[in-house]
Amino acid sequence: MSANEGALKHHFEDIEQQRGAERLGMWMFLATEVLFFGGVFLAYTVYRIWYPKEWAAASGQLNVLVAGINTVLLLTSSLTITFAIRAAQLGNRKALMNLLAITGILGAGFMCFKAYEYNQDYEEGLVPFCKNFGKELVHDPDDHSKALSTFNDQWEKKGIAPQRIRLFMTFYFIMTGIHGLHIIIGIGAIFYLWYRAYMGWITADRYVGVEVTSLYWHLVDAIWLFLMPLLYLAGPHHGLHF
Amino acid sequence: MAFYFDHKHQKLDNPAASVDNPGAIIAVWVAIFVGVIATIGVSLSHIGDSALIVHMLISAVQVGLVGYYWMHLNKADSLTWLTAGSALFIMLILFAMPLSDYLTRFLGGL
Numbered sequence: 647m648s649a650n651e652g653a654l655k656h657h658f659e660d661i662e663q664q665r666g667a668e669r670l671g672m673w674m675f676l677a678t679e680v681l682f683f684g685g686v687f688l689a690y691t692v693y694r695i696w697y698p699k700e701w702a703a704a705s706g707q708l709n710v711l712v713a714g715i716n717t718v719l720l721l722t723s724s725l726t727i728t729f730a731i732r733a734a735q736l737g738n739r740k741a742l743m744n745l746l747a748i749t750g751i752l753g754a755g756f757m758c759f760k761a762y763e764y765n766q767d768y769e770e771g772l773v774p775f776c777k778n779f780g781k782e783l784v785h786d787p788d789d790h791s792k793a794l795s796t797f798n799d800q801w802e803k804k805g806i807a808p809q810r811i812r813l814f815m816t817f818y819f820i821m822t823g824i825h826g827l828h829i830i831i832g833i834g835a836i837f838y839l840w841y842r843a844y845m846g847w848i849t850a851d852r853y854v855g856v857e858v859t860s861l862y863w864h865l866v867d868a869i870w871l872f873l874m875p876l877l878y879l880a881g882p883h884h885g886l887h888f
Numbered sequence: 889m890a891f892y893f894d895h896k897h898q899k900l901d902n903p904a905a906s907v908d909n910p911g912a913i914i915a916v917w918v919a920i921f922v923g924v925i926a927t928i929g930v931s932l933s934h935i936g937d938s939a940l941i942v943h944m945l946i947s948a949v950q951v952g953l954v955g956y957y958w959m960h961l962n963k964a965d966s967l968t969w970l971t972a973g974s975a976l977f978i979m980l981i982l983f984a985m986p987l988s989d990y991l992t993r994f995l996g997g998l
Contacts, residue, residue: 661901666965673968677975684979691983692990698937710928717924725917728908728958735903850903857960864959868951871920875943879931 653851665854672858676865679828683869686824690817690876697810702881703801704814707772712763713878716756717870723752724867727836727860734853739843742856746840749863753833760826767815771797774812774819818877825873828866835859906963916957923950 658664694701730745767773771782780798798808839859842848848855923946930942955961961972 660899666967669960669964670968670971673971677971677978680975680979681982684982688983688986691987694940695991714924714928718921721917721920721924724954724958725913728913729910732907732910732913735907737904851901853903861959864954868954871923871950871954872944872947874924875927875931875947879927879939879943 653849661851668854668858669861672861676861679865683824686817686821687872687876690821693813693817694876694880697813700806700810701814703804703806704811704818705878705880706882707770707797707811708818708878709763709766710878712759712766713874716759717874719752719756719759720867720870723749723756724860724864726752727856727863731853731857731860734843734848734856735850737850739846739848742848743840743843746836746843746856750833750836750840753829753836753863757826757829757833760822764819772815774815779812779815780808821873821877825866825869828869832859832863832866835862908957912957916953919953920950923947 654661654664658667726745727749730742730749733739733741733745764773768776769782771778771780773779780801781796784795784797784800795803797811801808801811836859839848839856842855927943927946930939930946933939935942955972961969964972
């Protein structure tokens with residue numbers, strides 16, 4: 647008997663039924679994830695409709711260039727994990743390991759840019775419930791050494807309540823935070839798969855483990871495709887900058 | 889191609905027969921990427937509040953492509969479709985009920 651004998655668990659009729667059950671299990675988990683994120687998106691929608699001016703002003707403070715780079719990284723990682731399934735199905739272990747490693751590194755790159763962005767937000771006084779919220783100085787874009795006023799002053803001058811900016815930023819950190827947590831879990835799962843591939847445990851008949859992990863990774867990617875315009879493109883941006 | 893044991897007799901198992909076409913995988917990536925550029929273009933086009941609706945439409949198409957091709961809904965059985973559809977249907981209820989309250993409050997109480 648071939649090595650495939652071990653791939654089929656005793657409680658399944660045949661291997662296709664087993665693969666279908668594994669995929670279905672992940673899809674059911676993803677359904678709960680959709681509802682988990684759905685609640686946050688719902689709350690965001692209510693406040694965006696109630697406070698459109700403040701939402702636009704707060705969104706304009708975020709770094710859209712970093713968000714764009716992160717979008718490219720995440721989309722490309724989804725591409726590479728899809729090719730990883732193909733490599734697993736073809737039994738190409740080397741390609742599988744390379745593609746999983748690239749996927750994991752792209753995911754890690756996403757988190758590095760996210761960390762950079764969070765740090766920048768802190769330095770600009772945009773982290774809600776921090777003492778410096780809204781108190782950092784805004785500099786003249788033409789002469790960076792010249793300080794104009796604080797963020798708070800600028801917002802109030804435009805008739806924008808700083809408390810509502812704080813509310814937006816709270817949404818921003820919660821939404822990107824739980825999304826980032828999902829990315830970290832996904833990176834862990836991908837490197838675990840890499841280890842399994844390295845050990846030679848992922849043979850062509852066991853490819854479904856890669857496919858199931860890719861389902862999770864694609865969902866995380868899909869959520870970002872909604873988060874990016876909702877958070878970063880809700881307001882005007884004055885050029886791209888780091 | 890290999891044989892596997894199905895508790896009764898040997899059957900052929902050939903995962904390589906159901907691989908995705910590389911061209912199709914890349915085409916989906918390009919299409920989603922075009923969507924990203926369109927999203928940024930819309931936000932620079934000064935169309936005001938309508939941008940939100942256009943953004944969400946573009947995102948829905950992008951996620952549709954991810955789900956149908958990359959998440960293999962195109963090859964999935966009806967039970968998987970039912971699970972994915974149930975998630976969307978329950979999310980629709982999740983949005984419709986609270987929004988029907990929050991977004992109509994300006995009309996006054998009953």
